[in-house]
Each structure stands twice: as C-alpha cells, then as structure tokens.
Amino acid sequence: KLSKRLETVASFVPTGAVVADIGSDHAYLPCYLVHNGVVTKAIAGEVVKGPFDSALKQVKLEGLEDNITVRLADGLKAIEESDNVDTITIAGMGGPLIVSILEKNPHALKTVTRLILQPNIHAKVIRQWAIRNQWAVLEEVILKEDEKIYEVLVLQRGEMELTEQEILLGKHLIASKTDVFIEKWSKEIDNWKRILTSIERADDTTDIVKKREEVTHKIQLVEEVLNHEE
Ligand code: SAM
Incomplete structure (x- = not known):
C-alpha cells in the first residue's frame, strides 16, 4: 500500500x-x-x-x-x-x-x-x-x-x-488553514522564538542584528496568519 x-x-x-x-x-x-x-x-x-x-x-x-x-x-x-x-x-x-x-x-x-x-x-x-x-x-x-x-x-x-506571507506559507494553505497547517507553523514559531532567546544576549554585531530582525519578521508574518480570525 x-x-x-x-x-x-x-x-x-x-x-x-x-x-x-x-x-x-x-x-x-x-x-x-x-x-x-x-x-x-x-x-x-x-x-x-x-x-x-x-x-x-x-x-x-x-x-x-x-x-x-x-x-x-x-x-x-x-x-x-x-x-x-x-x-x-x-x-x-x-x-x-x-x-x-x-x-x-x-x-x-x-x-x-x-x-x-x-x-x-x-x-x-x-x-x-x-x-x-x-x-x-x-x-x-x-x-x-x-x-x-x-x-x-x-x-x-x-x-x-x-x-511574502503567501510565498512562505502557501496561498491555498492559508485559505484552508487546517489543523496540520496550524501545527506546523506553531512549531516553527516556537523554534524561531528559541533562536531569538539564544541570541538575545549575543553582542550586537551586524550579523546578529540582521538575524534578530529576520527571525522577528518571520514570527510576525506567521503569527498574523495564525491569529487572523475569519
Ligand atoms: N520519490 C520517492 C518518495 O517520495 O518516496 C523517493 C524519495 S527519496 C527520499 C529521494 C530519492 O531521490 C533518492 O532515491 C535519491 O537517490 C533521488 N535523487 C536525489 N537527487 C536526484 C537527482 N538529481 N536525480 C534523480 N534522483 C535523485
């Protein structure tokens, strides 16, 4: 099978x-x-x-x-x-x-x-x-x-x-927003938040600042979709 x-x-x-x-x-x-x-x-x-x-x-x-x-x-x-x-x-x-x-x-x-x-x-x-x-x-x-x-x-x-949101998450998948979709992206957010915590105390080098911005932006993009009420 x-x-x-x-x-x-x-x-x-x-x-x-x-x-x-x-x-x-x-x-x-x-x-x-x-x-x-x-x-x-x-x-x-x-x-x-x-x-x-x-x-x-x-x-x-x-x-x-x-x-x-x-x-x-x-x-x-x-x-x-x-x-x-x-x-x-x-x-x-x-x-x-x-x-x-x-x-x-x-x-x-x-x-x-x-x-x-x-x-x-x-x-x-x-x-x-x-x-x-x-x-x-x-x-x-x-x-x-x-x-x-x-x-x-x-x-x-x-x-x-x-x-940008649709490229990351998929237009059709956003529209249907199934439990599996929510599970996947909730886990991603948790991961990204862990990354943020781990680099919180790192020195403000250009790379670290860039990484923080990038991860924060992704969290925002995805949270917007997950928190959006129909
Ligand atoms: N398509 C099957 C599936 O979904 O169950 C097999 C997936 S298996 C994880 C990935 C297969 O792709 C491997 O057998 C690997 O040898 C083959 N593969 C990787 N790169 C490839 C390429 N450039 N051309 C052809 N086959 C490739």
Whole structure:
C-alpha cells in the first residue's frame, strides 16, 4: 500500500498523463499509477545506482516493464524528447533540491503542463521558482503521516503574484488553514522564538542584528496568519 504522502501526490496526476517520476527510489508511485489505471506510460528516474536497481526490481516484480521505463539519470535528464512527458512528479526531497533539479535542465519541461512537487522542507523556494518561471500554484495540500508534516504543490503554467506571507506559507494553505497547517507553523514559531532567546544576549554585531530582525519578521508574518480570525 502506498503512503498517504505519495497517494496525495498520485491523486493529482491526470488520467492518461505521461508521467515522469524523478527520484523515484522503488518506483512505488509510477507502479501505483499504472495499477490504478491512471496512466499507461511512465518514466522512473533515479540518479543513484542502489535506488535505480530497486526501481528496476519493483517494476519487474509487478510485471510493468511495458509501461514503466526506469532510467539511471540525473534529474530531468531521465526524460527524452520523444517521451512527450506532460506531468512530472518529484517527491520526498527538500525544496532546494527540487528547485535545483528543475533549473538544471529546463528544456526538459517543454512538453510538461503539470508539476506535482512534494517538498519535505522549504516549500517556499519552490513557490519562488514558480513565480520566476511562469508557473502558478493550482492546488496545495498539507498532510501529516507518521508524525511528519508534508506539503504537496500542484503547478500549472501561468502567472501568479504572491505576497511574502503567501510565498512562505502557501496561498491555498492559508485559505484552508487546517489543523496540520496550524501545527506546523506553531512549531516553527516556537523554534524561531528559541533562536531569538539564544541570541538575545549575543553582542550586537551586524550579523546578529540582521538575524534578530529576520527571525522577528518571520514570527510576525506567521503569527498574523495564525491569529487572523475569519
Ligand atoms: N520519490 C520517492 C518518495 O517520495 O518516496 C523517493 C524519495 S527519496 C527520499 C529521494 C530519492 O531521490 C533518492 O532515491 C535519491 O537517490 C533521488 N535523487 C536525489 N537527487 C536526484 C537527482 N538529481 N536525480 C534523480 N534522483 C535523485
């Protein structure tokens, strides 16, 4: 059975899509998509030999060699032009690594109309990348599984404007303001407050002053959202 996290990613793959799952590890996601009749053709990309072998093994075990092509490649290099990939999933990595994968081979995105990204941390940099590259957030989900909190961002082509708060927290996630969202950001605030306390007595060097301002600003941004009554 697929994790709730990957099931959420899968739920945003359009029926009949040609999907490339980058950093696929065991290829659980593409296997699930084929088994559930969502797609008939998928690429599983892996840059590390161990996980690449696991993906091959899994695809073979499930008898899906005709549907899923496993490639050992760095990021979007796993995608070939003739694949006509229209949907890319990248899950289980930090936001900065996801962004670096997208930035390294941007031409591979030519045929792509949807990106489903699941950053474990720092979703903010994905929203910033999206704005810079004319992608817009279609949907965002925050979920908790095994005491960990994850975000899933669904992007399609288009312009978007986000406020500083929306870049940090997610426009859709602010709007729905679920318990998991509140939990995540309350914890972040606690962390930032601890940081402030720990640098309270530090000398007023430029760096320390800057850090204090930065952290105080983030606390304010997030508290504003959390304390806002509908
Ligand atoms: N996507 C799966 C999931 O969400 O459960 C696996 C996540 S696993 C934590 C991250 C995987 O991404 C690892 O198998 C790693 O080898 C792979 N990876 C990291 N950087 C990559 C890159 N540049 N290109 C392809 N795969 C990469």
